[in-house]
Amino acid sequence: MAKSNDLARIITGCKGGDAKCFSQIVDMYASRCYGYFYRLTGNNDISDELLSELFVKLVEKIGSYKGGSFESWLFKVASNIFHDHLRSKQRRKKLLEVQITEFEFGTIEPKQSDGELTDKLQIQLGRLDEDTRELVMLRFYSQLSFKEIAEKRSEPIGTTLAKTHRALKKLREFMEG
Amino acid sequence: MENRNRENLRELFEKFFDAEQAESYVEDIQKAEQILRENPAPEPDDMLIANIKAEIAMRLQARRAHHFRRVIYEVAGAAAVILFFATVSLQLFIKDPPGHGEVVYASLIPTAIWESNDIAADDEDLAVYTAQIEQIEDEVQTLQSGDDTSSSDSTIVELEMELIEINGDFWKG
Numbered sequence: 001m002a003k004s005n006d007l008a009r010i011i012t013g014c015k016g017g018d019a020k021c022f023s024q025i026v027d028m029y030a031s032r033c034y035g036y037f038y039r040l041t042g043n044n045d046i047s048d049e050l051l052s053e054l055f056v057k058l059v060e061k062i063g064s065y066k067g068g069s070f071e072s073w074l075f076k077v078a079s080n081i082f083h084d085h086l087r088s089k090q091r092r093k094k095l096l097e098v099q100i101t102e103f104e105f106g107t108i109e110p111k112q113s114d115g116e117l118t119d120k121l122q123i124q125l126g127r128l129d130e131d132t133r134e135l136v137m138l139r140f141y142s143q144l145s146f147k148e149i150a151e152k153r154s155e156p157i158g159t160t161l162a163k164t165h166r167a168l169k170k171l172r173e174f175m176e177g
Numbered sequence: 178m179e180n181r182n183r184e185n186l187r188e189l190f191e192k193f194f195d196a197e198q199a200e201s202y203v204e205d206i207q208k209a210e211q212i213l214r215e216n217p218a219p220e221p222d223d224m225l226i227a228n229i230k231a232e233i234a235m236r237l238q239a240r241r242a243h244h245f246r247r248v249i250y251e252v253a254g255a256a257a258v259i260l261f262f263a264t265v266s267l268q269l270f271i272k273d274p275p276g277h278g279e280v281v282y283a284s285l286i287p288t289a290i291w292e293s294n295d296i297a298a299d300d301e302d303l304a305v306y307t308a309q310i311e312q313i314e315d316e317v318q319t320l321q322s323g324d325d326t327s328s329s330d331s332t333i334v335e336l337e338m339e340l341i342e343i344n345g346d347f348w349k350g
Contacts (some may be wrong), residue, residue, distance in 0.1 A: 019233060026229055030226055039218050051229065055229045055233060091318070146184065158192075168206050169209065
């Protein structure tokens with residue numbers, strides 16, 4: 001309870017434009033949000049950009065947070081940012097007519113920006129389709145309930161449950177295989 | 178990530194699948210999520226976090242400045258509107274008394290005529306007065322030109338007196 005009161009106090013501070021409160025929010029959520037972006041993109045540089053964009057957007061959008069689960073709200077913003085990134089990438093792809101980094105479709109092994117091979121999980125995640133991968137990451141990093149995820153995806157909760165189960169089972173098989 | 182499942186997964190799955198299936202599904206999900214926990218994503222760089230905080234501080238400062246400017250513009254705009262309406266109101270509703278040499282046209286109209294509702298009668302009176310004045314003016318001109326041999330100083334004075342009297346009657350209504 002004390003934790004949620006603290007969070008409420010911090011959010012109120014953010015709404016009042018208090019830089020220290022924003023710093024606290026960054027400290028609290030940067031790691032999870034970065035993990036979410038990294039697992040979706042497999043790229044440190046892009047994850048850096050998306051994380052920066054998320055918190056900058058938070059400054060602009062904090063006024064629109066009207067209560068409820070802050071984490072849910074934050075990850076909805078994060079998810080929108082990721083989708084915007086995908087869309088701009090698609091546009092670039094069409095314009096340049098070059099092959100999109102095939103990692104996101106799981107056809108080649110992804111590499112980190114520093115040249116090191118990514119971990120095994122990242123490789124296996126790359127074998128899942130984009131939508132499924134996002135579903136798994138949203139579930140894992142955002143702490144959204146299945147009901148909230150289903151609402152966000154505009155699909156029945158049974159569908160979300162079945163898709164998540166199927167995706168996680170497949171991922172487990174990839175990892176163990 | 179330990180406490181992320183605030184909802185009762187088993188109960189949730191049992192709404193859609195039989196108890197045995199639900200248990201199996203929950204187990205699959207928990208095992209897969211355990212794999213995710215055992216393979217954490219890299220942490221964001223400290224420098225990145227510092228840059229984000231600096232960027233936020235800069236944006237907040239810019240937002241404050243922008244807000245301040247907006248308030249100033251709004252206040253200035255409101256003051257300009259008030260000033261404009263005050264000036265217009267002063268010009269419309271407050272009139273200075275006429276100065277020397279200024280003609281107050283309204284006061285030339287006889288009160289009785291101004292307030293009368295009988296327009297026909299007023300027109301008739303005006304016609305009579307106008308005819309009399311014109312007649313007297315003609316007579317004065319005749320006298321002044323010397324055409325009338327029977328004229329005398331007393332006649333002129335008499336005519337002038339008559340003219341003054343008619344004028345007096347006219348303005349009295």
